[in-house]
Structure formats: C-alpha cells, structure tokens
Amino acid sequence: MRFGVLTGGGDCPGLNAVIRAVVRKATRHYGDEVLGFTDGWQGVVERHFRPLDVATMQHTLPQGGTVLGTSRYNPFKVDGAVDEVFTSLKDNELDGLIVIGGEGTLSCANEFSQRGLPVVGVPKTIDNDIGVTERTFGFDTAVSIATEAIDRLRTTAESHNRVMVVEVMGRHVGHIATWSGIAGGATATLIPEEPFDIDSVCQALEARHEGGRYASLIVVAEGAKPVAGTMNIPEDTYDEFGHVRLGGISHRVADEIEKRTGIETRVTILGYVQRGGTPTAFDRVLSTRYGVAAIDAARDGAWGSMVALRSDEIVRVPLSDAVADLKGVSPQLWDVAQQFFA
Ligand code: F6P
Numbered sequence: 269m270r271f272g273v274l275t276g277g278g279d280c281p282g283l284n285a286v287i288r289a290v291v292r293k294a295t296r297h298y299g300d301e302v303l304g305f306t307d308g309w310q311g312v313v314e315r316h317f318r319p320l321d322v323a324t325m326q327h328t329l330p331q332g333g334t335v336l337g338t339s340r341y342n343p344f345k346v347d348g349a350v351d352e353v354f355t356s357l358k359d360n361e362l363d364g365l366i367v368i369g370g371e372g373t374l375s376c377a378n379e380f381s382q383r384g385l386p387v388v389g390v391p392k393t394i395d396n397d398i399g400v401t402e403r404t405f406g407f408d409t410a411v412s413i414a415t416e417a418i419d420r421l422r423t424t425a426e427s428h429n430r431v432m433v434v435e436v437m438g439r440h441v442g443h444i445a446t447w448s449g450i451a452g453g454a455t456a457t458l459i460p461e462e463p464f465d466i467d468s469v470c471q472a473l474e475a476r477h478e479g480g481r482y483a484s485l486i487v488v489a490e491g492a493k494p495v496a497g498t499m500n501i502p503e504d505t506y507d508e509f510g511h512v513r514l515g516g517i518s519h520r521v522a523d524e525i526e527k528r529t530g531i532e533t534r535v536t537i538l539g540y541v542q543r544g545g546t547p548t549a550f551d552r553v554l555s556t557r558y559g560v561a562a563i564d565a566a567r568d569g570a571w572g573s574m575v576a577l578r579s580d581e582i583v584r585v586p587l588s589d590a591v592a593d594l595k596g597v598s599p600q601l602w603d604v605a606q607q608f609f610a
Pocket of ligand 1 (some may be wrong): 278279340370393394395439490545
C-alpha cells in the first residue's frame with residue numbers, strides 16, 4: 269500500500285520521531301511505501317513530496333522541527349485547493365494520508381474525512397490542548413524548557429530582589445504555564461481559563477515582599493486575560509485558521525505590578541525557544557508510539573480516527589471528537605497550582 273504523511277501548523281519537538289516511526293513500521297513491517305508532503309496541506313495541493321524510507325529518516329529521532337517542513341496553510345481558505353487534495357491523493361495512488369498536526373491541521377483533516385478522504389490524525393502541539401488525548405507530543409519538552417528558564421530567572425530575581433514575569437505559550441489554555449509554574453515554584457500563574465485579578469496579584473506580591481528581600485516569579489500564559497474591565501489590553505490579530513496571534517500580555521502585567529507595588533519588575537517572553545530543539549525522552553517515546561499506532565490505524569482502514577494517549581495506552585478516537593473542544597487545565601491540577609501562590 270502507499271501512504272502520504274504531512275506535518276502542519278506550528279512545529280513541535282517530536283515531529284521527526286513520529287514520521288520516522290510511521291516510515292519504519294510502514295516499510296519494514298508492512299512493506300508499504302510512504303510519501304512525505306512538504307509544508308503541510310500546501311504540499312498536498314501543490315504536489316510537493318518525496319519518498320521516505322528508513323535511510324532518509326536516519327538521525328532524525330533527536331532532531332527538533334520537521335524534516336518535511338510545515339505551514340499554517342488552510343486548503344479550505346484557498347480556491348480549488350480542497351478538490352486538489354483529493355486529486356493529489358488519487359494521482360499519487362495513495363491509499364490514505366497521515367496528518368500530524370494540532371487543532372487547525374486536525375480540523376482540516378476532520379473536514380476532509382467527513383468528505384470521504386482517508387485520513388488518520390496524530391495529535392501534535394506543545395500547548396497540549398487537543399481534546400480526548402491525555403497528552404500531545406511536544407508538551408513535555410516545552411514544559412522542561414520553561415521550567416529550566418524559571419529556575420534560571422529565579423537566581424537573578426533573588427539577586428536583584430525583583431519580580432520576574434515569564435510569558436509562556438498557550439493561546440487558549442494554560443497547560444504549559446500551569447505545569448512549569450508548579451515545577452518552577454511560581455508565585456502566581458495566570459492562565460486563559462481563569463481571568464486574573466491584577467489587584468489580588470499585586471496585593472499578594474506586596475505582602476510577600478514586605479520588609480525583606482524576596483524574589484517572585486509570575487508565570488503568564490500568552491492568552492491569559494484579566495477580569496473584564498480591570499486592565500487595558502491590546503486588540504487581538506488572527507492567522508489563516510482564525511487563531512488569535514498573541515504575545516505581550518506579560519508587559520502589561522509587569523507594568524501594572526511595578527506601577528501598583530513599586531517593586532522592580534522584569535519580563536521574559538520565552539516564545540519560540542519552547543518549540544525548538546531536541547525532544548525530551550518522554551516526547552521521543554510518545555511520538556514513536558503515535559507514529560507506529562498511526563500506520564497501524566491506516567493499515568486497518570481506521571479512517572477518520574486519531575491516535576490518542578489514554579491511561580498510558582495508545583488508542584484510536586474519532587477525529588471529530590478530538591477537534592470538538594479544546595482541553596483546558598483540569599480543576600484538580602489548577603487547585604494544586606494555587607496552593608503555592610504567593
Ligand atoms: O504551536 C502552538 C503555538 O505554539 C501557540 O502556543 C502559539 O500561540 C502559536 O503556536 C504561535 O505560532 P506561530 O507564530 O508559528 O503561528
């Protein structure tokens with residue numbers, strides 16, 4: 269059989285490990301062929317692809333990024349592109365497509381699946397916000413990077429008796445913020461799911477810093493929002509998928525903290541550092557498991573499904589369920605995080 273594979277949306281540590289696993293099991297175990305499309309859905313539409321085999325995937329397991337390239341190209345927003353996807357698969361005599369992506373890319377996969385395209389999804393994103401899977405690959409790496417950064421910021425904060433505001437990724441959900449906040453001992457963590465009250469944050473900081481040296485670390489998810497009407501924040505802009513483009517809330521938070529408390533406050537926006545570089549061992553293993561499970565699902569003709577992690581087992585779930593709702597931070601974990609604030 270012949271299968272296509274693509275990586276779409278923002279890049280993420282572990283993408284190459286998934287592709288490598290797909291190729292390995294497809295070619296060595298099933299004797300199948302794999303075509304890699306470049307730059308996500310755009311490669312399918314524009315017929316940019318190359319054959320992948322075990323040799324071409326050598327040395328890629330620890331490599332960050334994606335050897336296939338990626339883009340936020342949305343075929344449902346380009347004239348004629350949806351039909352091109354169907355003809356591209358037909359012309360290349362492909363039996364199905366493995367789509368490795370986050371919410372935007374998988375929503376396209378789901379839409380195509382509803383129209384009869386044979387697709388299997390693999391959940392990718394450092395944000396860990398895909399529903400029905402307990403973990404997306406890349407998340408563990410991002411949390412490790414953010415935690416290391418917080419540890420480093422703490423020593424400089426302590427030396428200068430400052431508040432450090434650290435902005436991490438997380439458009440709609442605060443998984444990276446919550447996990448790295450707990451792991452790094454954050455004074456407070458601000459996440460999109462829970463609008464924050466800048467008054468309470470400042471009061472807690474004042475109490476903490478009263479009468480002595482005391483460094484504080486505030487972890488802010490990029491999508492964190494203040495309680496309505498309590499602070500001015502800039503207007504959002506949007507990408508091809510209609511996703512809000514963020515970045516900068518930490519400066520607003522820091523300005524307010526300094527203005528209200530008088531405590532010297534500095535900002536660090538971790539940004540794309542969280543997405544780059546080598547995946548952790550956990551992400552390499554999870555990605556490898558996902559890749560193997562994805563080609564097994566394709567071989568079984570389990571079209572319209574996505575591989576997912578549930579109770580440490582890889583299972584198949586309907587793509588439509590996976591893209592129905594974003595997964596937020598659980599109340600239980602948020603409660604744990606809050607116990608250590610201020
Ligand atoms: O991969 C998800 C994500 O990291 C979000 O947290 C972030 O808002 C977004 O990607 C930004 O990526 P880009 O600038 O590549 O669109």
